[in-house]
Amino acid sequence: MxxxxxxxxxxxxxxxxxxxxxxxxxxxxxxxxxxxxxxxxxxxxxxxxxxxxxxxxxxxxxxxxxxxxxxxxxxxxxxxxxxxxxxxxxxxxxxxxxxxxxxxxxxxxxxxxxxxxxxxxxxxxxxxxxxxxxxxxxxxxxxxxxxxxxxxxxxxxxxxxxxxxxxxxxxxxxxxxxxxxxxxxxxxxxxxxxxxxxxxxxxxxxxxxxxxxxxxxxxxxxETYLEAHKLTLAAKTQGASGSIFVTSDNMRDPLKKQGVDASGFVALGNNVVIEQGAVLHDCVIWDNASVKSSSKLNKAVIGSNAVVSGNVRRLAMSAVEAVGEGAWADHKLHGVLKALKWDVNKTTICSFEPRASDRSFTRLVSGKKSVIMVSYKTDRAENLLYVEHSHFLKQLGVKVPEVILDFPDQCVTVFEDMGARSLLSMKNESSAKLNKIYKNVLEQVLVFHEVGRVRARESKLNLTAPFSTELYQWEHKLFTRHFLGRYLKLSSAEISGIEKELAGVSRELSGLPQVLVHRDLQSSNVMLKKGVPYFIDFQGMRFGAAVYDLASLLYDPYMELTEKSRTLLFDYYCANASLEAFDYKLFRLAAVQRLAQALGAYANLSSRRGTEWFASYIKPGVRMMLEALKHTDSLPRLERVLTKT
The missing domain is CATH 3.90.550.10 (Spore Coat Polysaccharide Biosynthesis Protein SpsA; Chain A)
Known part of the structure; x- marks a missing residue:
């Protein structure tokens, strides 16, 4: 042609x-x-x-x-x-x-x-x-x-x-x-x-x-902006397509000669100052930014004129630039900084990864002070309950971040900054150390469940609807539609057979005594401050079966605890609980229920722009569900499908 x-x-x-x-x-x-x-x-x-x-x-x-x-x-x-x-x-x-x-x-x-x-x-x-x-x-x-x-x-x-x-x-x-x-x-x-x-x-x-x-x-x-730098640099190294886009040098090696611990790639704009001792990995730093010696930048974009120190991941920029002006002004951020009485010219903001709850999280840093600003949407009613629940849990003695500012008319709340250490960040620690931390978490969970159960009813605490057969079935629909149907492409007949098996799970769990549960008790929602566990993301708490929380925590795909650790920790909870103890059958059925919800969410979120990274948790989620299923005999169809997967 x-x-x-x-x-x-x-x-x-x-x-x-x-x-x-x-x-x-x-x-x-x-x-x-x-x-x-x-x-x-x-x-x-x-x-x-x-x-x-x-x-x-x-x-x-x-x-x-x-x-x-x-x-x-x-x-x-x-x-x-x-x-x-x-x-x-x-x-x-x-x-x-x-x-x-x-x-x-x-x-x-x-x-x-x-x-x-x-x-x-x-x-x-x-x-x-x-x-x-x-x-x-x-x-x-x-x-x-x-x-x-x-x-x-x-x-x-x-x-x-x-x-x-x-x-x-x-x-x-x-x-x-x-x-x-x-x-x-x-x-x-x-x-x-x-x-x-x-x-x-x-x-x-x-x-x-x-x-x-x-x-x-x-x-x-x-994330894809950083990845584009990495891919084009690899193309240049290999002499492959894409190398044409590398129009400046990777500054990693020159920075190493200046006493900067640089690895991966480092792309620098004009007039950037990086102090000796800073740690940089896969970073893009725009014009006139300043990186202090205490900085540890990991896969981060640093905006123009920003001054950064400490741990920074994803992105950081000057609050002046983030607030903006005129039609592009961020009035929420401006209002928060004014209420904090912080100098906008001396404040840096660090934006976190998007989450699945219609909320955005931003760390504000001014000198040695830092807070977390949360912006939320009202589409999910539970987002409006966070502050009330925070005060309630604090009165119980459950550790939660301090509420510093609350602007419900603007859908903004400011919390104490708990730092970067979460239970998830401890994943590679020894089993002995992990088990000790988990026991501390479970002691707080017991207060949440048992004392919270009584006080929530006494105080008529505003809560979302309790767990019920209908809610369990809603989680099943999330699983069957997005994971079994859209992701695995099972036939209607196969899905129908699995739905019948899952109906038995919801019947079992619906008959259990109800306590006050966190609802999303996974490792990323437990922060560690000086080794003490603090809970976050509890706005969806409600009455439900205690084993749902335990399964969420101990069958967490993010952590993939060993069977030995799960058994030890489940026994520890049961030994210290004053309410009716649970057997392993119910614990594992609750794990199937929770993981069905999680896999449905992962499959759904991974298909959306901006949250594609949830796909990386599908395989761990399947592994954890198979761990639970191998100890049950009531879901053979589901076990066969996941084993093939």
């Missing part, structure tokens, strides 16, 4: 970069540097390599840095136009607004947050086929893999079993016929997928192809 070059491209650069917040308050995602070149620069260079002569960039969120870069620093030969969106329009809306830029030929449509090195001819050939209205670049191993393909034709963009063989990830690059405009609403916000689906109904095809000998990465989250 004759080589064809399509000369026009639309670059999508208007988004908020929410998953990179608060870094995206300082710089819009297209301007975030990868090896000291902004992503928009890498994107335009990619387009130039495949023959593009003209590009239109759509703009909305914080456009000034992009405009300044194109006007003052961009040295390429692609002619640039801009499309300003006072209200963000989405991909489809952006195309409608940019109609004036297009002609009758197909055009490239590319996300500005991807790195792409590829041969375009695979997509050029697909768009040339009869009834093709778009050709999309797909990847068969990386990313969430939510696209289903039949030959070279896309059948679904939302697979019911993401990540399994036969599913693909859309890489953020389309070659599109301008005919697609007729399938878009002519004003307002619009997505592109809906337009594709309407075109399919009209007899057109959306093609998809895995491009060989290519390189792809995206920077949608701090």
């Amino acid at each position: 004759k080589q064809v070059f399509y000369k026009k491209a639309i670059v999508l650069a208007a988004g908020f970069g929410s998953r990179l917040s608060p870094l995206s308050r300082q710089l819009p995602k297209p301007m975030m540097p990868l090896w000291n070149t902004p992503m928009i620069g890498h994107c335009l260079a990619t387009l130039e390599r495949i023959g593009v002569c003209e590009a239109l960039i759509n703009l909305h969120h914080n456009p000034d840095p992009i405009l300044k870069y194109i006007r003052n620093e961009y040295k390429g030969d692609v002619r640039i136009s801009f499309s300003f969106e006072p209200e963000i329009l989405g991909t489809g809306g952006a195309l409608v607004k940019a109609q004036w830029f297009l002609d009758d030929n197909p055009f490239w449509l590319i996300n500005s947050d991807i790195l792409a090195e590829f041969n375009p001819m695979g997509l050029v050939e697909l768009i040339s086929k009869p009834r093709s209205i778009a050709a999309l670049w797909l990847h068969d191993t990386l990313g969430p893999r939510t696209v289903e393909l039949d030959g070279e034709t896309i059948k679904s963009f939302s697979s019911s079993a993401p990540g399994l063989p036969g599913t693909f990830t859309f890489c953020g690059l389309h070659l599109v016929s301008p005919k697609i405009i007729s399938y878009l609403p002519q004003s307002g916000f619009a997505g592109i997928i809906e337009a594709y689906e309407r075109a399919i109904q009209d007899g057109f095809n959306i093609r998809g192809s895995v491009l060989s000998d290519s390189f792809w990465a995206d920077i949608g989250t701090p």
Whole structure:
């Protein structure tokens, strides 16, 4: 086939970069540097390599840095136009607004947050086929893999079993016929997928192809931003595709010569100061940042002008930059700093990984002082109960972080900072040391269960609905739908048989005496301060069977305790409990129940953008459930399925 070059491209650069917040308050995602070149620069260079002569960039969120870069620093030969969106329009809306830029030929449509090195001819050939209205670049191993393909034709963009063989990830690059405009609403916000689906109904095809000998990465989250640096550096070392994106040096070895303990990769911006004695591993540090000698940075992005010390993971930035101003201001953060009477110019913020509970956690650091700020949504009623429950547990004598500030009208609470040590962080300690710590935890759990049971009823504490047959069945549905159905792709008949077995578990547990349970008693929710356990994430506490909490703690997939340790610790709890003791059968059935809930959640969350990392806990979860099942004889179908898995 004759080589064809399509000369026009639309670059999508208007988004908020929410998953990179608060870094995206300082710089819009297209301007975030990868090896000291902004992503928009890498994107335009990619387009130039495949023959593009003209590009239109759509703009909305914080456009000034992009405009300044194109006007003052961009040295390429692609002619640039801009499309300003006072209200963000989405991909489809952006195309409608940019109609004036297009002609009758197909055009490239590319996300500005991807790195792409590829041969375009695979997509050029697909768009040339009869009834093709778009050709999309797909990847068969990386990313969430939510696209289903039949030959070279896309059948679904939302697979019911993401990540399994036969599913693909859309890489953020389309070659599109301008005919697609007729399938878009002519004003307002619009997505592109809906337009594709309407075109399919009209007899057109959306093609998809895995491009060989290519390189792809995206920077949608701090984790993937760091990973993109690592992957491109590895490509350079191997002389492979992707090496073209390494446009500055890995500063690891020069820093080591200056007395910095550097490993992995270190990408530095301009005027960065790193003191001797600092420890750095896989870090990106933006312009004018300062890293103190006490710093231990592990897989971290440090924003411009930030001053960091101590342990930092994921990201840290100056509070001034995070608060922002005007339309991009963070009024919640500003209000918290004002209430704390902290100088915004002397405060650093460190943002934690996203969680599954519609809450975000941020550490605020000013000198030797630090607190944890929690922002939450009200969609889950239990998020509104955290402060009340905290005061209640403290009165019981259960160790919980101190509440420092509470702004319920803004859905923000500030807590005592418990540091970085959790029960989970002790995973590699000896069995003897772990067992001692777990016994301390169980002593607190006994107070939670037994004293809490009485006091909660006396005080008429606000709680979510107690465990019941219906709640256990809801957990089963989470498991059967997301794990057995979407993840394992079992047949309806197989799932129905397992549901009948699980119904017996819920009947057994529903008949047990109820105490006040934590509800999510896993290792990451037990912090250790000077060796003393403190509980967090207890807002979902309710009345339920004590064995549910014990199973959550002792069959935790994050820890994978040995059978010997589980037995010792379960016996320790039972020996010290004043209420009715439980036998091992109920303990293991509770483990099946809890792990069904956990595996359902892992499968569901791993299919969502931003929480894909939950997939890494599926195999440990299966192993833990098999440990429980091998001691029971009432769930043979489930045991057979998981053994095959």
